[in-house]
Amino acid sequence: MELKTNSITITYxxxxxFASLNGADKEVDNINPIKKVTLANEEQLPYVSSQxxxxxxxxxxxxxxxxxxxxxxxxxxxxxxxxxxxPKEFIDDDLFGFMDASGRTNRTSPVRVEGLLSLSPYKxxxxxxxxxxxxxxxxxxxxxxxxxxxxxxxHSGFYKGTILIELDRIGSGQGFExxxxxxxxxxxxxxxxxxxxxxxLWSSGxxxxxxxxxxxxxxxxxxxxxxxxxFLESVQIADGxxxxxxxxKQVAKDYDRFVEDYTLxxxxxxFQNSDEMNSLSEGFDKIRSWVHEHYKA
Amino acid sequence: xxxxxxxxxxQSCSFRNxxxxxxxxxxxxxxxxxxxxxxxxxxxxxxxxxxxxxDVDFEFGINGSYQGKSNxxxxxxxxxxxxxxxxxxxxxxxxxxxxxxxxxxEISSKIKELQEALEQPVFALTLGNSDGMAKVVKTSIxxxxxxxxxxxxxxxxxxxxxxxxxxxxxxxFSLRDSVDPLSYEIPVAFHYDSNYGxxxxxxxxxxSFIGEEAYIKGLAKRGIKYNDIQIxxxxx
Numbered sequence: 396m397e398l399k400t401n402s403i404t405i406t407y408x409x410x411x412x413f414a415s416l417n418g419a420d421k422e423v424d425n426i427n428p429i430k431k432v433t434l435a436n437e438e439q440l441p442y443v444s445s446q447x448x449x450x451x452x453x454x455x456x457x458x459x460x461x462x463x464x465x466x467x468x469x470x471x472x473x474x475x476x477x478x479x480x481x482p483k484e485f486i487d488d489d490l491f492g493f494m495d496a497s498g499r500t501n502r503t504s505p506v507r508v509e510g511l512l513s514l515s516p517y518k519x520x521x522x523x524x525x526x527x528x529x530x531x532x533x534x535x536x537x538x539x540x541x542x543x544x545x546x547x548x549x550h551s552g553f554y555k556g557t558i559l560i561e562l563d564r565i566g567s568g569q570g571f572e573x574x575x576x577x578x579x580x581x582x583x584x585x586x587x588x589x590x591x592x593x594x595x596l597w598s599s600g601x602x603x604x605x606x607x608x609x610x611x612x613x614x615x616x617x618x619x620x621x622x623x624x625x626f627l628e629s630v631q632i633a634d635g636x637x638x639x640x641x642x643x644k645q646v647a648k649d650y651d652r653f654v655e656d657y658t659l660x661x662x663x664x665x666f667q668n669s670d671e672m673n674s675l676s677e678g679f680d681k682i683r684s685w686v687h688e689h690y691k692a
Numbered sequence: 693x694x695x696x697x698x699x700x701x702x703q704s705c706s707f708r709n710x711x712x713x714x715x716x717x718x719x720x721x722x723x724x725x726x727x728x729x730x731x732x733x734x735x736x737x738x739x740x741x742x743x744x745x746x747d748v749d750f751e752f753g754i755n756g757s758y759q760g761k762s763n764x765x766x767x768x769x770x771x772x773x774x775x776x777x778x779x780x781x782x783x784x785x786x787x788x789x790x791x792x793x794x795x796x797x798e799i800s801s802k803i804k805e806l807q808e809a810l811e812q813p814v815f816a817l818t819l820g821n822s823d824g825m826a827k828v829v830k831t832s833i834x835x836x837x838x839x840x841x842x843x844x845x846x847x848x849x850x851x852x853x854x855x856x857x858x859x860x861x862x863x864x865f866s867l868r869d870s871v872d873p874l875s876y877e878i879p880v881a882f883h884y885d886s887n888y889g890x891x892x893x894x895x896x897x898x899x900s901f902i903g904e905e906a907y908i909k910g911l912a913k914r915g916i917k918y919n920d921i922q923i924x925x926x927x928x
Contacts, residue, residue, distance in 0.1 A: 398812065420765045420782065432760040432787045435904075440787075444764055445704070445823035468771055476769050476776060492822075501888060507816050508823050509703050512787065557703065557825060559816050622816040627827040628701050628788070653811075 398620035400655050401563040403685055406626035407611035408638070409511060409554045409596075410665055414607035415522070415547050416511075416554075416598055417443040427547040431517055441550045443511040443598070443609065448556065451599050451609070452508065453487050455592035464488045470495070482570040483577065486585050489566055505564035506589065508556075509624075511609065514632055515552035522547045524604070547601075553632050554609065557624050558593065560586060562689050579690040586686045594679055613661035614678050615643050618685040621653040637668045656685065694803045695753075695796040695837070697918050698810050699829040702789045705758070705819035710879065715763075716783040720903035721754050721847050722819060723878050724928055727793050730826065731806060736814030738887035746928070749797050753915055753923035754847040756791030757904065789819065794916055794923050796837075807831050832918075840915040840922040843908040849926035851875045852900040855911060868905040875900045880928045897928065 419428040431439040457463045464478040464485035474496045482489035482502055492504030524547065529540030565586055566577030577585075598607040615626040629646045631639045640659055647657045660678020663669035673681070707719040707726055722730075732742025764785045769776050797803050810817075810831055817826040843852070853874055856863060867874060881895035902908065913924035 396808070402816070418765070420763070420780075430762065430764065432762045432785075434760040440760065442762065442787075444766075445821070446766060449823070466769060466776060476771050503815060504822060507818065507825050509825050510823070512703055555703075559825060561816055564815075621812045621828075623811075623813075624816075624825045624827050627703060627825060 398653065400618055400620050400685075400689060401561065402619045402622045403560045403562060403616060403682060404557070404619055404622075404624045404626065405559075405593075405611075405614050405616040405682070406555065406557045406624065406630050407615070408613040408630060408632070408661075409556065409609040410612045411551060411554060411607055411609065413549060413551050414598070414605045415549050415601045416441065416607055416609070417447050418601070425543070425545045426521070427545065429517070429548045429550060432512065438516040440515075441513045441517050441554075443554065443556075445508050445510040447598070448508050448510060448596075449491060451596055452589070452592050453491065454599050455595060455597060456486060456588060459588065459592060461486050461588060464493075480570070482566075483574045486588065488570070489577075489585060490589055493570070500570070502569040505561040505568075507559040507561075507624075509558070509627070511554040511556040513550065513552050513554050517548070517550055520549050522549045522604075547604075549605070555630055557627050559622060559624050560589070561622055562586065562686070583686055583690045586690075587683060590679065590682060590686070612665050612675070613638055613659075613672075614675070614682075615657070615659050616678065616682050617647060617650075617657040618655040618688075619653055620655060621650075623650070623653065625650045625654070635667045636665060638666055638672065640668060640671050656681070658682065693796055693798050693835065693837070694800045695794055695834050695916050696803045696807050696810075696831060697834065697916065697923070698793050698795075698831045700756075700789075700791045700793065700817075700819065701827045701829050702791075702819050702824055704785050704787050705789045705821065705824040705826075706783055706785045707820045708783075709876070711876075714781050716781060718784040718786055718820070719876070720758075720786070720901050721756055721845070722791060722793070723847075723899070724752060724754075724880050724926070725878075726820060727752060727754060730793070730817055730819065731795065731810070733815040733817055734809040734813035735806070736809075739891065740884035740887045740889075743882065743884070749799055749802065751794075751796040751925040751927050753794030753796070753925050754791065755845055755921050755923045756789060757845045758786040758790070759788035761786055785821070791819070792918060792921060792923055794918075794925065796916075796925060803833060807833060834916060834918070836916065837914060838917050838922070839912045840917075840924040841910060841912050842922055843902050843911060843913065843924060844906075844922075845904075846902050846922070846924055847926065848900040848902060848913060848924055849897070850900065851898050852902070852908060852911065856908070863908065863910040865908040865910075866906060868903070874902075874906075899926065
């Protein structure tokens with residue numbers, strides 16, 4: 396059977412210098428916790444949920460000028476709210492999918508977004524803050540408003556995430572039955588728009604005090620004949636901020652039958668072995684070329 | 693009879709226990725419905741079609757473990773009267789999972805079809821959450837079956853606690869000290885009003901989750917051995 400290209404998989408590293416990326420449920424008043432995984436050895440790894448990444452991507456698309464789907468009331472009283480359910484009109488309904496429980500229509504997202512998982516444990520660091528918003532103001536009873544103290548969990552390190560784009564389902568399939576699928580040019584435009592949003596990824600939470608850039612600093616990307624995130628668990632950081640490139644090349648070789656092309660690209664300012672990888676610019680140019688290749692007439 | 697074994701890796705996964713509401717607790721292993729859904733996604737089938745595909749002729753096996761766990765806070769929008777309000781729920785998520793799934797059948801053409809689908813899935817494969825991507829590490833086919841006598845990190849048909857109590861001699865076991873039960877009655881078959889429509893449970897079956905820190909030696913279950921891992925079979 397002849398294999399045809401159908402997807403792009405990207406496992407990437409973000410580097411966070413000082414941030415409180417994704418808020419967790421509070422267990423103690425006046426401490427703002429971050430989401431963490433607890434391992435068997437009781438170590439805790441901070442993470443950013445896939446929900447949060449999706450939200451950040453969607454917001455970035457909106458910031459780039461793409462019209463976004465709106466929240467609409469459900470068709471029946473007990474059903475949850477829905478989006479516009481219009482993937483032809485709205486890029487986010489196309490890329491991120493939807494479900495209409497009352498109408499029983501759905502579109503499985505052709506863009507799969509794994510969360511960001513830290514490669515280093517949380518060490519218990521807290522940022523101490525004081526809310527002085529009420530300073531100098533008197534209450535109705537004439538008393539001085541006291542400042543509120545609080546603490547926020549903070550973390551620094553590399554985070555790993557994975558995105559898989561099902562190229563053969565962009566602009567087609569579920570939700571496009573009535574209107575027909577998009578033209579190849581529009582599909583190309585949408586995927587390129589998504590890649591731009593991803594390359595400039597920006598967390599939407601707690602930015603006032605912690606400017607958190609979660610854009611990719613290293614990408615292991617492959618143009619695939621199978622929808623398989625082959626680099627999912629394979630990207631690691633060695634001492635001296637070196638990416639395990641040899642192991643990643645072996646992964647690509649192990650899946651050679653299904654890999655049309657791949658690139659390992661990173662920022663020289665961050666990785667000590669950047670001379671062994673493509674620049675990030677070259678990496679994203681390669682990924683964009685795959686999109687053009689896939690949708691060419 | 694042939695058996696297809698698929699080795700899967702994931703960064704995050706969640707297998708919701710339907711008995712919990714605002715806290716979406718996860719099973720420690722993928723339940724039968726999850727592996728049917730996964731295989732159905734690979735084949736490009738709807739939920740109803742997936743169930744029909746595996747309705748007869750198949751036995752299954754599940755083995756695996758994970759490295760970490762989190763209670764993930766979710767925020768969502770809902771309609772109250774004429775206003776949208778935010779609400780929250782907590783979902784238990786397992787991290788760095790590694791699983792072995794077995795599909796056994798007398799029909800070798802179905803096994804081959806399934807292998808090809810898992811290597812080249814129609815939909816990207818996930819475990820539980822729609823974003824919990826599953827990497828297909830390897831697939832292989834075997835016709836060698838064994839009696840599994842060392843049960844670790846696996847799903848077992850029935851209530852193993854009752855089996856242990858029925859024959860306490862000759863067994864070596866350790867069942868973790870936990871508030872969680874070992875056995876659950878799990879939905880295994882549904883009536884669908886359409887391919888993607890509303891489903892209603894029509895059949896439940898009891899399974900035991902031999903998870904972290906638990907093992908049973910001496911209780912024989914038919915299955916396979918793969919990479920020194922014993923995977924007992926079950927039917928739906």
